[in-house]
Amino acid sequence: MIARGKRSGEKSARIVIRHEESGGEAHHGGAWKVAYADFVTAMMVFFLLMWLLNSTSEEQKRGLADYFSASSTIGSMKSGKDMPLGGKTPYDEGELVSDRGTMSIMPADAIAPPEPEEEEDAESSQQSRTLRRTADAGSGPGKVAGPGASDAAPARFDASGRALAREPVPLQAMLLPAEAGRAEQDPREQTAREQAMREQAMRERDTFARAAEQIRAAVRSDPALNELARQIAIDETPEGLRIQILDEDRLPMFATGSAVLNERARRLLEKVVPVLARLPEPISLAGHTDATPYRGGDRSNWELSADRANATRRLLVEAGLQDTRFRSVTGNADRDPLLPANPHAAANRRIAIVVLRGTPKY
Numbered sequence: 001m002i003a004r005g006k007r008s009g010e011k012s013a014r015i016v017i018r019h020e021e022s023g024g025e026a027h028h029g030g031a032w033k034v035a036y037a038d039f040v041t042a043m044m045v046f047f048l049l050m051w052l053l054n055s056t057s058e059e060q061k062r063g064l065a066d067y068f069s070a071s072s073t074i075g076s077m078k079s080g081k082d083m084p085l086g087g088k089t090p091y092d093e094g095e096l097v098s099d100r101g102t103m104s105i106m107p108a109d110a111i112a113p114p115e116p117e118e119e120e121d122a123e124s125s126q127q128s129r130t131l132r133r134t135a136d137a138g139s140g141p142g143k144v145a146g147p148g149a150s151d152a153a154p155a156r157f158d159a160s161g162r163a164l165a166r167e168p169v170p171l172q173a174m175l176l177p178a179e180a181g182r183a184e185q186d187p188r189e190q191t192a193r194e195q196a197m198r199e200q201a202m203r204e205r206d207t208f209a210r211a212a213e214q215i216r217a218a219v220r221s222d223p224a225l226n227e228l229a230r231q232i233a234i235d236e237t238p239e240g241l242r243i244q245i246l247d248e249d250r251l252p253m254f255a256t257g258s259a260v261l262n263e264r265a266r267r268l269l270e271k272v273v274p275v276l277a278r279l280p281e282p283i284s285l286a287g288h289t290d291a292t293p294y295r296g297g298d299r300s301n302w303e304l305s306a307d308r309a310n311a312t313r314r315l316l317v318e319a320g321l322q323d324t325r326f327r328s329v330t331g332n333a334d335r336d337p338l339l340p341a342n343p344h345a346a347a348n349r350r351i352a353i354v355v356l357r358g359t360p361k362y
Contacts, residue, residue, distance in 0.1 A: 204358060208241040211275050211355070215243065218271040227251065228268050240281065240357040243272060246338070247349035254349075257294060259307035261315060269312065272353070273319040279355055282327040285309045286352045291334045291343035306331025312351050327356060 056064075212234040219225050219232060231251060233244040245268060247253055253265035261269070276283065287309030289301040309329050317323050337348045 200358070205236070207279065208236055208355070211241060211279060212236075212243075214275045215272055218275070219268065222267070222271065225264075225268055225271065228264060232268065237354070238357070239284075239354050241355040243353040243355075244338075245269065245351045245353075247346045249346045252346070252349070253351070254308055257304065259304065259311050261311055266315060269315055270319045273316055273321050276316070276325075276353070276355065277321055281358055282356045283321075283325050284328045284354045284356060285313050285326065285330070286328075286336075286354070287312070287331045288336060288338070288348060288350050288352065289334050290345065290348040291337070301333035302331055304331070305333050308351060312353075316353075 215232070215234060216229075219229050228251065231246045231248055233246060235242055245253060245265065251264070253261060255262070287305035287307070289305045294301045294304050306329075309331055313323075313326055313329050334343060334348065337343050337345075338350060339345045339347055342348075
């Protein structure tokens with residue numbers, strides 16, 4: 001905008017007025033924020049440290065000092081017991097401070113070597129020579145070191161009679177020659193024993209199979225026992241050869257509630273005795289009943305099953321079987337049914353004769 005003078009004779013001056021728009025303050029950067037954050041963090045750590053120092057007892061401070069000490073004994077221990085914080089909490093009294101105190105580390109060359117021991121007197125030398133002669137006499141071939149010396153070689157002595165450090169001796173050198181030979185043969189002997197047991201088990205299975213077939217043939221050969229052939233069950237169990245005489249509804253072995261064998265059962269068991277007599281293994285007998293409660297005063301199926309098993313034992317002995325063959329005679333009542341799905345079935349009433357196995361089953 002130009003202002004004109006009022007007088008025409010005067011020289012006019014030009015006045016220029018400029019207007020600049022304000023753009024705000026210039027950007028100063030954010031470095032101050034990082035510095036301020038560092039300052040606040042340092043203050044927080046400082047006040048936290050002050051609070052921890054104020055809330056920690058002198059004992060805990062000493063324990064922490066021992067823990068962070070370069071000479072702490074923690075590195076030399078194999079477990080946490082008897083160490084600072086070892087198996088304890090920081091609040092247990094007397095458990096934060098090591099009882100070993102502060103340890104100092106010294107270079108090896110700063111430790112003075114031990115002074116040599118004084119020479120032994122004449123009596124000690126004589127004792128040392130006696131011990132040396134005894135050790136030499138006891139370290140001959142085929143001899144075993146005495147108690148306390150089984151893990152070391154015979155004692156050695158220096159010129160002054162002092163005993164030197166013993167060197168370990170292999171275990172085989174401490175055994176007698178015969179014992180060492182047996183120790184070397186143990187794996188082979190073990191293998192031979194296992195092979196013998198397997199062969200014996202195979203022979204035993206063959207013997208049991210032949211015995212089972214002989215019993216079946218003996219029952220089939222008697223016309224009077226043909227109807228009872230299905231009441232005899234023979235199988236092989238982990239315990240041995242099991243021969244079971246089962247009841248049927250119309251063909252029982254015992255009268256109801258009785259422990260007396262009827263004539264058919266006696267004749268059937270007598271057919272079994274010759275086969276059992278040829279076997280050397282021991283025998284166990286077990287009587288079983290069904291789940292029907294026994295009605296007979298204070299007696300129960302336990303007494304009934306035991307009485308029936310013992311009656312069977314007496315019959316087998318009368319028929320020619322030696323009484324010393326019996327390992328056990330037990331009554332199991334209804335606790336081991338042959339037909340668990342039908343506990344009242346007649347087949348659950350049975351006598352089990354087991355020829356016990358002499359070797360474990362593979």
